[in-house]
Amino acid sequence: MLKSLYIKDYAIIDELQIDFDEGFSVFTGETGAGKSIIVGALSYLIKGKADTSIIRTGTDKAIIEGVFTIEDYMKNTLDDADIEYDDELIVRRIISKDNKNSIRINQCSVTLNFLIDLFNEHIDIHSQKDSQYLLNKKNHLLLLDTYCKNNQLLNEYQNKYKEYLSCLNEYNDLLNNTYNESEIDYLKFDLNELEQAKLNLDEEEELQEKEKRYKSLEKYINSLNNAIELFDGDGGIKEKLDILTRELDIDDTTIDHIKENIESSYYNLIDEVDKLKNLLNSFSDDDFNIEYIEERLYTYSKLKRKHNLDVKGLIDKIDSIKEKLRFFEDKDNVLNEKKKQLDSLYNEATALAKSLHENRFNQAKLLEIQVIKETADLMLNHINFDVNFNEVELNNNGIDDVEFYISLNKGEDLKPLRNVASGGEISRLMLALKSVFTSLSDTSLLIFDEIDTGVSGKTSLAVGQKMAKIAKDSQVITITHLAAVAACAKNHFYIYKNDDSKVSKTLIKKLNKDEIINELAFISSADNSKSSLSAAKELYETAQKSIV
Numbered sequence: 015m016l017k018s019l020y021i022k023d024y025a026i027i028d029e030l031q032i033d034f035d036e037g038f039s040v041f042t043g044e045t046g047a048g049k050s051i052i053v054g055a056l057s058y059l060i061k062g063k064a065d066t067s068i069i070r071t072g073t074d075k076a077i078i079e080g081v082f083t084i085e086d087y088m089k090n091t092l093d094d095a096d097i098e099y100d101d102e103l104i105v106r107r108i109i110s111k112d113n114k115n116s117i118r119i120n121q122c123s124v125t126l127n128f129l130i131d132l133f134n135e136h137i138d139i140h141s142q143k144d145s146q147y148l149l150n151k152k153n154h155l156l157l158l159d160t161y162c163k164n165n166q167l168l169n170e171y172q173n174k175y176k177e178y179l180s181c182l183n184e185y186n187d188l189l190n191n192t193y194n195e196s197e198i199d200y201l202k203f204d205l206n207e208l209e210q211a212k213l214n215l216d217e218e219e220e221l222q223e224k225e226k227r228y229k230s231l232e233k234y235i236n237s238l239n240n241a242i243e244l245f246d247g248d249g250g251i252k253e254k255l256d257i258l259t260r261e262l263d264i265d266d267t268t269i270d271h272i273k274e275n276i277e278s279s280y281y282n283l284i285d286e287v288d289k290l291k292n293l294l295n296s297f298s299d300d301d302f303n304i305e306y307i308e309e310r311l312y313t314y315s316k317l318k319r320k321h322n323l324d325v326k327g328l329i330d331k332i333d334s335i336k337e338k339l340r341f342f343e344d345k346d347n348v349l350n351e352k353k354k355q356l357d358s359l360y361n362e363a364t365a366l367a368k369s370l371h372e373n374r375f376n377q378a379k380l381l382e383i384q385v386i387k388e389t390a391d392l393m394l395n396h397i398n399f400d401v402n403f404n405e406v407e408l409n410n411n412g413i414d415d416v417e418f419y420i421s422l423n424k425g426e427d428l429k430p431l432r433n434v435a436s437g438g439e440i441s442r443l444m445l446a447l448k449s450v451f452t453s454l455s456d457t458s459l460l461i462f463d464e465i466d467t468g469v470s471g472k473t474s475l476a477v478g479q480k481m482a483k484i485a486k487d488s489q490v491i492t493i494t495h496l497a498a499v500a501a502c503a504k505n506h507f508y509i510y511k512n513d514d515s516k517v518s519k520t521l522i523k524k525l526n527k528d529e530i531i532n533e534l535a536f537i538s539s540a541d542n543s544k545s546s547l548s549a550a551k552e553l554y555e556t557a558q559k560s561i562v
Contacts, residue, residue, distance in 0.1 A: 016056075016459055020079040023070040024058075025051045025257045028519040038485035038561075040500045041493045042533055043509035052509065053139065053463050056080065059107055059144065060133045060482030064115045066223065069144040072517070075110040088426055090141055091132055097122045097454045105129065137550060139461045140448065148447050149432040149440075155416040157451060162377040164370065172410060176360040188341055198342055204321075205335045211313050213329055218314045221307050228304050241364070245287045252287075255280045266504045360408070367412040374414055375403060381450070388446035392480055393473040394439065396424045418541045441465050445477060462486060462492035466499050475557060478502030482561040497550065499538040501557035505531045530554060 021030045026048055041049045058068065068077045083104040092099055097120055106118045117124050119132075147153055159360045160167060171236040259280065262273040317328055341348040374419045378401035397420065404415040419428040422439060431443075445465060452460055466477050478499035481490050485504070494500050506525045511518050524532060535542050535550035 015085075016491070017079075017081040017083060018097050019052070019059075019465045020077070021055045022077040023073040023076060024055050024068055025070060025518050026511070026518050027051060027055070028517075032518065032522055032523055034489070034491070035505050035522075036489055038482045038490045038502065039505040039507065040503040041491070041507050041509050042495070042500050042537060044511070045495075048418060048510045049509045050463055051520060052522070053461060053491075053493060057139045057261050059105060060137060061126075061130050062107075064109055064113075066109060066111050066113075069109060069111060073340055074112070075108055075114075077108050079104065079106040081105075085136065088132060095122070095124065095128065097124075099425075103533065110222070113148065128316070131295070136457055137453070137459045137461070138448075140463065140465060148444055151417045151430065153409055154418050155414060157447075158374055158378060158416055159450060161381050162374055164373060164505045166482060167366070167370055168412075171363065171370055174300035174359065174366055175408065178356070178408075179354070181356045184391060186350075188345075188349060188352055198339070201339055205247045205332065208317065208328060208332050208335070213314070214327060215325055215329065218311065218325055221311050221314075222241070225304070225307050225311065228359050229308065236312075237295065237485075238290055242290055245283070251283070252494075255283075255474065263320060272427065278466075283378045349487065364413075367408060370412045371403075371405075371414050372549050374416070375410075377390075377401045378403070384450055385386065385446060387447050388480070389443060392442040392446055393423065394442055394474045396444070397422055397430060398426075400428050402428075405524060408434060422499070439468075440466055442473065442477065445480055449480055449504070452484055452488055457488050459489045462490070464493050464495070466492075466494055466496050469496065474498035475502070475560075478557060495537065497534040497553060498557065499536065500530075501534055501554045502561050506533065508533055508555060527554075 015036055016034050018034060018494070019030075019032045021027050030052070032052070041052065043049050059080050062068075082103055082105065084099055084103055087101065089099075092103075099120055104118075104120055106116075108114075108116045117126060117129055119129070148157075151322070161166075167508040171202055243250065255276070259277055262269055262276070264270075294415075310322070314325065318324065321328060321331060337348065344492050347458060374538070382399050382401060386397060388399045389399070402417050404420045405413050406415045406419075418431040420431050420434050421428050422434060446464075460531060462481070468472060469477055474496040475498040477496070478494075481492060482502045482504075483497065484490055491498070500506060506529075508523045508525050508529070510521055510523070512521055513519075523529075531547060531550045531554055532542055534554055535546040538550060539546045540554070
């Protein structure tokens, strides 16, 4: 949820602070006051590329800051980026004329791609031009799969289809490739070299660990040897302690006591040095065979450079070369085996594609019913909506080519959605589709920029009621010129422009109930007469009761 939006020196906006609540909020105001600029600033905040043209004339930089509640979907992404958070997310963008631009989330610098990825599937900013996404045929299959919740089955199919394509490429390579004697000799040389190397998937890493260990052991073992030599060597500590104890062989009680303590320390020292010797003897020959370690590491490095492959790729290459050599010696049988594998994968992929089709087809009937119901709520009473299927060759999406078809009036033939709807009908149809698909998605904020253009009369109240219904699941913000739509909102913001002798500034005010009724009266009849106010009050109270 968007909690607040701060805008400074953006377009004609000097400085604005807007505090939002959950539910349905509307912006109203005269044309040119800056309503769409505010929505544009919010869109820019979460996905816009740096553009100095948005900086207000006479200033050096624009600032846009949004405060969002932390949603569960954000947490893993923020954790992975080491961005600290409590219950709020503060997104701040600064666009400067000197190109000292910045994007920060909770004071941590982030990239635009990171910001887009964080919000992309969860904030939907919809203007009239964005209707093209829903009208575009290439998006219809994706929308249907979203409705069907086909993720698991689609992933299973796509993995199998990928296996099939890989096998098909291998089969075609075998079918089209022939090898001469020199190429065969070269393959045999490579095979012999790789087999002689006796590569192991884990050995290189183990050798690298041993090499690292040896380098640290070398210093470690030298220190042990030096310490033992200091104690045991000629003129060492042990020899000098022997001399010391002999020198103290005096008939004196006090000296005898001191001598006993020194001898006790002497034997303790011998025990501790023996422990050092045992530790030194614990190292195996493998720990010191650095020549073998470096030779094996060189073998791995040389082969990886030669073939431009990692260790797994080198091991796989052995099988690949063997298959090529076997193919050269027994082409027909190898092709037959590969063809059997190819056919098997094709049949498995086709079976999954048919399951996918069946699920899509069955769910499409439910989608048709739901869209018709949603559009009927918006006074499109004679609409007929159809998900049209055509079977196509196996591809990454299965065997379905899908397009939404529609007729808006009785007796009309179904036609592609992109070819039928007029302005006002598009608005209502898009709103109905948004209502269906938003409820299936993780969209937490939905913004409409004058989607109700071309709507009037009773239909406008239905549009407002539909937006209010969507707002029960997601926060909704809309710009509207329709009193009936605005009457359905929980929160009403009035946008106006202040023109002084030098510049124009966009200002905003959150309206209370009486102010809302005044604004509704002005929107409806461009005056605030007693009758207009009475009609506006009735509209407001009726709308508010209808959305409870």
